Amino acid sequence: MIRRRLFTAALSLAAVIALVFLLLPLVAIFLRAPPGELFAQLGSKVAIDAIVVTLKANVIAQALILVVGTPAAYLIAKHGFRGRAFVVTLVELPLVLPPAVAGIGLLAAFGRLGLLGDTFDLLGVSIGFTQTAVVLAVTYVASPFYLRQAIASFEALDNALLDASRTLGAGPARTFFRIALPLAGKGLAAGAALSFARGIGEFGATIMFAGSLQGVTQTLSLAIYAQLDLNIDVALALGALLVLVSAAILLTIKVLPAWTRSGSTSLFPFARFGSS
Amino acid sequence: MDTLRLDFSLPLRSFRLELALAVGRETFALVGPSGAGKTSVLRAVAGLLRPERGRIALDGRVLFDAAAKIDRPPEERRVGFVFQEYALFPHMTVEQNVVYAGRTRSAEVLERFRIAHLAKARPAELSGGERQRVGLARALAREPDVLLLDEPLSALDTHTRAGVRAELKDLLDQLDLPVLLVTHDFQDAAVLASRGAVLVDGRLRQIGTPAELIAAPSDAFVASFMGANLLSGSARLGLGGLTEVTLDDGSVLYSVDAAEGLVDIAVYPWEVSIAREPTRDSALNHVRGPITSLVHIENRARVQVGALVGEVTTASVERLNLKEGEFVVASFKAAATRLVARSSDTRG
Numbered sequence: 001m002i003r004r005r006l007f008t009a010a011l012s013l014a015a016v017i018a019l020v021f022l023l024l025p026l027v028a029i030f031l032r033a034p035p036g037e038l039f040a041q042l043g044s045k046v047a048i049d050a051i052v053v054t055l056k057a058n059v060i061a062q063a064l065i066l067v068v069g070t071p072a073a074y075l076i077a078k079h080g081f082r083g084r085a086f087v088v089t090l091v092e093l094p095l096v097l098p099p100a101v102a103g104i105g106l107l108a109a110f111g112r113l114g115l116l117g118d119t120f121d122l123l124g125v126s127i128g129f130t131q132t133a134v135v136l137a138v139t140y141v142a143s144p145f146y147l148r149q150a151i152a153s154f155e156a157l158d159n160a161l162l163d164a165s166r167t168l169g170a171g172p173a174r175t176f177f178r179i180a181l182p183l184a185g186k187g188l189a190a191g192a193a194l195s196f197a198r199g200i201g202e203f204g205a206t207i208m209f210a211g212s213l214q215g216v217t218q219t220l221s222l223a224i225y226a227q228l229d230l231n232i233d234v235a236l237a238l239g240a241l242l243v244l245v246s247a248a249i250l251l252t253i254k255v256l257p258a259w260t261r262s263g264s265t266s267l268f269p270f271a272r273f274g275s276s
Numbered sequence: 277m278d279t280l281r282l283d284f285s286l287p288l289r290s291f292r293l294e295l296a297l298a299v300g301r302e303t304f305a306l307v308g309p310s311g312a313g314k315t316s317v318l319r320a321v322a323g324l325l326r327p328e329r330g331r332i333a334l335d336g337r338v339l340f341d342a343a344a345k346i347d348r349p350p351e352e353r354r355v356g357f358v359f360q361e362y363a364l365f366p367h368m369t370v371e372q373n374v375v376y377a378g379r380t381r382s383a384e385v386l387e388r389f390r391i392a393h394l395a396k397a398r399p400a401e402l403s404g405g406e407r408q409r410v411g412l413a414r415a416l417a418r419e420p421d422v423l424l425l426d427e428p429l430s431a432l433d434t435h436t437r438a439g440v441r442a443e444l445k446d447l448l449d450q451l452d453l454p455v456l457l458v459t460h461d462f463q464d465a466a467v468l469a470s471r472g473a474v475l476v477d478g479r480l481r482q483i484g485t486p487a488e489l490i491a492a493p494s495d496a497f498v499a500s501f502m503g504a505n506l507l508s509g510s511a512r513l514g515l516g517g518l519t520e521v522t523l524d525d526g527s528v529l530y531s532v533d534a535a536e537g538l539v540d541i542a543v544y545p546w547e548v549s550i551a552r553e554p555t556r557d558s559a560l561n562h563v564r565g566p567i568t569s570l571v572h573i574e575n576r577a578r579v580q581v582g583a584l585v586g587e588v589t590t591a592s593v594e595r596l597n598l599k600e601g602e603f604v605v606a607s608f609k610a611a612a613t614r615l616v617a618r619s620s621d622t623r624g
Contacts, residue, residue: 158363160359160360160361160363161363161365161366163319163322163324163350163357163359163363164357164359164363164365165365165376166322166323166324166349166350166351167322167323167324167350167351167353167355167356167357167415168351168376168377168378168414168415168418169351169377169378169418170351170376170378171349171351178376179365182367183365183366183367
C-alpha cells in the first residue's frame with residue numbers, strides 16, 4: 001500500500017518538475033518587466049524593423065511553400081513511382097539537419113562563391129545577406145514541415161473518391177482542385193501552421209546565410225540575440241511576442257481536427273467536419 | 277447487338293486476369309469469390325487500370341487498344357461507375373455530388389431517383405439505401421454508355437438489402453444500357469442480371485443465364501458457388517443406364533448424368549427432401565443419419581444430414597417435429613443430380 005502511494009507520488013513529482021521546468025522560462029519573460037513596459041518596447045525602431053522583416057520573409061516563404069509544396073506533395077502521395085520511400089525520406093532530411101548545416105549549405109549553393117554563385121553573378125544578382133537570403137533560409141528549414149504533413153494528408157484520401165471524380169468526367173486537374181484539395185484542406189492547414197511556426201523562429205541558417213542587418217535581414221530571433229547586450233528589455237519584449245505567436249499557432253493546430261486524424265483513411269471525419 | 281466488347285489481359289498480384297466478353301443492352305453479372313479479379317474488370321473498362329494487351333470497345337468506340345496505343349482517360353470514356361462504398365464526395369451535398377457529373381438537369385435526376393428531398397443533405401447523413409440511390413443518380417447523370425456496378429449491395433445490412441435489391445432491379449430493367457455488375461453473391465446476380473459469368477482466379481469458368489448456371493454448372497466450383505451440395509465419389513456405368521457413384525464412405529448414389537472416374541455429385545438443397553422413415557417414393561438416393569444442424573431462414577430451414585444439406589419449409593419441420601441429433605433420411609432423385617468433373621485447381 002505504502003509502496004504504491006510512494007510510486008504515485010514519484011510520478012506526480014516527475015510530472016511537476018517537467019512542467020515547471022518547461023514553463024518557468026516562458027513565465028520569466030513576462031515577469032522580468034511589467035506588461036505595459038514590454039508593450040512599449042515593441043514600438044522601438046529595432047523591434048518594428050524586426051517584425052517587418054520577419055513578417056515579409058515568412059509571408060513570401062509560406063506562399064512559395066504552399067504553391068510549390070502542395071502539388072509536389074500530391075504527386076509524391078498519390079502517384080506510385082519507384083524510389084517513393086526514398087524521396088519521402090529526402091524531404092524529411094532537413095527536419096533533423098542542424099540549422100548551422102542548413103546555413104553553410106545554402107551559402108555553398110547560393111552564396112557568391114557557391115555552386116550557383118557564378119550564374120547569379122552573370123545575372124547581376126547577389127543573394128547572400130539580402131532579404132532574398134532570409135526568404136531562402138526560412139523556406140529551406142520550414143518547408144519540410146509542410147511537405148511531410150501534406151504528403152500524409154493526401155495519402156489519407158480515399159482513392160475511390162479520386163477515381164469517382166475521373167469517371168464523372170473530371171480531368172486530373174479538376175479532381176485535384178475540387179476533390180483532393182478540399183478534403184485534405186484541414187491537414188494542409190495544420191502543416192502550414194507548423195511550417196509557419198518553424199519559419200517565424202528561424203535563427204541558425206538565417207544568421208549564417210543572411211546575416212543580421214537591422215531592417216534588412218534581422219528577423220525577430222536575430223534581433224533578440226542582438227539586443228541581449230544592448231537593451232535586454234527589447235529582447236524580452238520580442239521574446240514575449242514570439243511566445244504569444246507560438247501559443248496562437250499551437251492552439252490553431254490543436255483546434256484543427258484533421259491534425260489528429262491525418263492517418264485515418266475513413267471518410268467520416270471529413271464528412272462530419274465538412275457538414276458542420 | 278453487343279455494345280461492350282472486352283478482350284484483354286492484365287497481370288494482377290497473384291494471377292493474370294484474362295477474359296473475352298461481349299455485353300449487349302442487358303445486365304451482365306460477373307460473379308466469383310473475392311479476389312477473383314472482378315473489380316479489376318470494371319476498373320479496366322473505366323480506364324482506372326491499364327491492361328497489358330487487348331482491346332476494349334463500347335458502341336464501336338475504341339476505349340483501349342494496346343496494339344494501336346489507344347488508351348482513353350477515364351473522363352473521356354463515358355462510363356457510369358458506382359463504387360462499392362459508393363464513393364460519394366463527403367464535402368458536397370447530394371445535389372452537388374450529382375451536379376459534379378457536369379450536366380445541368382440535376383433537378384430532374386434528383387426527382388427520378390427520389391432523392392430530391394435530400395438535395396441539401398451530406399452523404400454522411402444518408403442511410404445505406406439512400407447513398408446507393410445518390411451513387412446511381414450521380415453515375416447516370418452524365419448519360420453514360422455503360423453502367424458499372426461494383427458490389428452494389430455489399431455495403432448494406434441484410435435488413436435493407438432485399439428492398440434495395442428489388443429497387444435496383446426495377447431501375448436496371450428500365451435502363452437501355454449495357455450494365456456490368458460485379459458481385460460475390462449469386463443470389464444478387466440471379467435477381468438482377470439476365471446473364472452472368474463465373475470468374476475464378478482471373479478466368480471465366482462459365483457464361484450463361486442464371487438458370488443455365490444453376491441447371492448445368494460446368495465444374496465443381498461453379499456448382500458450389502450456386503449453392504449446391506457436393507459429394508465426392510467415383511463414378512461408373514450402373515444398371516438401367518444410370519451412373520453409379522460410390523462415395524468415399526462406401527455408400528452408393530445414382531445420377532442420370534453420364535460420367536466415369538472421380539466426380540462430384542452436385543445436388544441443390546431444395547431438391548433434397550427429409551423424412552423420418554425410408555419412403556417408397558421415386559427417389560433413388562437416400563442418405564441416413566442424424567441431423568447435425570438445423571438452421572431457420574425466414575420460412576425455411578436448412579437441415580444438415582452428414583455431408584448433405586436439405587432445404588425444407590418451416591411447416592414441414594414442425595409437422596415432422598425435426599430436431600438436431602435425431603435420425604432421418606434425406607432423399608433426392610437421380611434426375612436432380614449433376615455430375616461435375618473434379619479438377620485439381622477447384623477450391624471450395
